[in-house]
Amino acid sequence: MSTAHMNTARSTVLAASVALTLTLVATACGPAQSTKPDNASHKPGGAYSVALTEPDHLLPGRTTSSYSLQVLQGLFDPPTSLDPEHGTVKPLAALSWVTDDNVVWTVTFRSGTTFHNGEKVTAGSFADAWNAAAYGPNGWDSNYYFAQIKGYDALNPTEEGAKPTARTLSGLKVVDEKTLQVTLKAPFGQFPMLLSFPAFAPLPKAAVAKPDTFDTAPVGNGPYQLDGPWERNQRIKLKKFAAYRGPREAMADRVDFKIYTSRETAFTELQAGNVDILTTVPAANSAQAKRLFGDRFSIRPSGTMDYLGLPVKDPRFADPRVRKAISMAIDRQGITQAIYNGVYKPATSIVGEMIPGHRPGACGRTCAYDPAAAKKLLDEAGGFEGTLELYFSNADATYEQWMTSVANQLKDNLGIKDVKFRKMAPADLSSLLNEGRNKGPFRQNWVIDYPSIQNYLDGLYYPGNRSGWSNREFDALVAKGNAAEGTEAVAAYQQAEDIVLRDLPYIPLWNWQDQSAWSDRIGNVVIDSYAAGLHLDSVTVND
Structure with missing residues (x-):
């Protein structure tokens, strides 16, 4: 569980101190990570490419697709993240999350952060995003991720023909610009882990007002921002967000997602040097990938x-x-x-x-x-x-x-x-x-x-x-x-x-x-087993 001290008088969950009640064995779920000795000499900058299958949406609350989540990993910072090696909860957009009873949580966010369009990120930005995803008539795919929060049932009536009796979650209270109080329907000790899912990322006002437009041109709060339009079935380009003030500054200047219709085609492109990272090497190519890429090939549970x-x-x-x-x-x-x-x-x-x-x-x-x-x-x-x-x-x-x-x-x-x-x-x-x-x-x-x-x-x-x-x-x-x-x-x-x-x-x-492989142009490749997948911000470029 994400909260290790539920029986104490007060449970305070802070960045470095959070541990799972059942700790994962590092060798069982550790991330794929390049370990080439020259990684330390890598300098920030450069561009690299990632093979991808066409996403369905790029509005965080609208998707649970792993293809979409890989892009969102660079564009958005949700409140928390998971350590890629141990699965422990770490701060991202949030600095702390505090509870007495695992029902009422006080989440404190970082100050001085902005969206890619310059709009300030506040506690209200998170509340607006969560309300939009939780409101049943919107039909967003991540809707049920918010079912733990008080008031969800009023937004999602189950009786045939019934309409919602509210537009916002009664369990959300914006205390001030950096503080959000969240009241759950029942005790849920894993709430901090849940907050790492991209659907809990904040949204600017334009996203809530015009979600269809935002879906194809998302504006996030992460280390990368969109660089030009989403070219359907071809590519999605990201560039470093210069005004980023979060904890995961991007190493590379640009990331180019190249969209392929099959993993086999993507593997062929990796072999030819036309793409730098394939996070899903076909299982049938396991022996070949090991032979061709050596320590740049990873297979893990x-x-x-x-x-x-x-x-x-x-x-x-x-x-x-x-x-x-x-x-x-x-x-x-x-x-x-x-x-x-x-x-x-x-x-x-x-x-x-x-x-x-x-x-x-x-x-x-x-x-x-x-x-x-x-x-x-x-x-x-x-x-x-x-x-x-x-x-x-x-x-x-x-x-x-x-x-x-x-x-x-x-x-x-x-x-x-x-x-x-x-x-x-x-x-x-x-x-x-x-x-x-x-x-x-x-x-x-x-x-x-x-x-x-x-x-x-x-x-x-x-x-x-x-x-x-x-x-x-x-x-x-x-x-x-x-x-x-x-x-x-x-x-x-x-x-x-x-x-x-x-x-x-x-x-x-x-x-x-999971099988992944990457070119010798890049280093510091970190791929975890959770929704984040490839940590786009960590990758360094050799040339």
């Missing part, structure tokens, strides 16, 4: 997971036995070996292996390959009729490869005759799934925001989630974990995990291993 999501409100998938049959009919070991070169690891839990509280084998027989048992279970549930549509994006060639393997295994092992693919651009798929317009299973990916089981539980199974699943017992156990600390919190989260594994709205498939 990741909190990223792939799942097969199931629309549980569709009568064909309503019976948990059907969902479990599909899971048991999938050969995870065979797929990860054939398509991911054995780099990815078959999932036996909904939680990444490097997360405190991960339990190997939590999924039990349900995640074990057993075609005979799968067919028997499906028959007991009444079988499957109609076309099975599988939804995935075109962002990576391996998505279609593993979906093809899954389709063939479901045909062979379960006797499902008619399987069709629905492949589309990531942004289009995201919109379709968020609106519940899919008619079958879909690829669901989760990139961890901070190192906690809770992040998976809330991130995947939030109210109105893409699968349509809900469970009151699950909600109560998550709330119990949020209000607890240490082993008691982990135990509650694990019980909540048991419930989702019992009902299986998302079938765990495999745990990623």
Whole structure:
């Protein structure tokens, strides 16, 4: 947990003193980092390029896409950040966060900072941004990240046809220009970790007034600012923000995001020297990347997971036995070996292996390959009729490869005759799934925001989630974990995990291993396992 002293009379969480109750082992989740001995001689300045898949949005509250978050990492400073090696909470836009009870938090921000347009950053800038994201009718993707704050329910009524009874969160109080008091609905010790997510970054007045315009030309408070228009499906250029007064001054003058339609193409471009950093080297190219890039290639455990999501409100998938049959009919070991070169690891839990509280084998027989048992279970549930549509994006060639393997295994092992693919651009798929317009299973990916089981539980199974699943017992156990600390919190989260594994709205498939490579033009490459990804400000340029 992010607060280590919940039972003391007063809990004060300051920059360097915050530690997770369960400390991560550095070798398990440490960042990729260049260690070339000449790094110390690198001087500020220069430009470098990063391979990227086309983002869906660049307004922080509108997106949870890892492609977007990588750009936002340079453009915005949220209140806190996570240490890339240990996962501990550090100050960013905020200097301190103080609480007596893990319900009422007083957040104090830095003075003298501005947005890229010169507008002063104040506590009100944060409150305005959070209110806009939390207001249900706005339809921003990060909406549920604000569900912990008092007043969220008034902005997001669940009754059919009901309208919000408020426009702002009652739990936010601007005390003065640098102080924001935040009242939560219930105790939540991990609140400082949550504040590291880009959706909690401040917004200038123009963003709230004209979000569509701002979405394509964002104005942030981070070390980099936009350098020219977002060239759709081509590039996004950033330049150093000269007036930046935060704690992470940029080393390079410019960053050029080059947008590619596939990781394979991006890897070829890296080999040719046309791009400097690829944070997602295809697993099939692992041996080649190690040979070509040597100490400029990194492979490390990741909190990223792939799942097969199931629309549980569709009568064909309503019976948990059907969902479990599909899971048991999938050969995870065979797929990860054939398509991911054995780099990815078959999932036996909904939680990444490097997360405190991960339990190997939590999924039990349900995640074990057993075609005979799968067919028997499906028959007991009444079988499957109609076309099975599988939804995935075109962002990576391996998505279609593993979906093809899954389709063939479901045909062979379960006797499902008619399987069709629905492949589309990531942004289009995201919109379709968020609106519940899919008619079958879909690829669901989760990139961890901070190192906690809770992040998976809330991130995947939030109210109105893409699968349509809900469970009151699950909600109560998550709330119990949020209000607890240490082993008691982990135990509650694990019980909540048991419930989702019992009902299986998302079938765990495999745990990623992050692979990155970079050119010899750059150094001091730091890539963490959380939402920040590549630390753009740290990278130095040799020439």
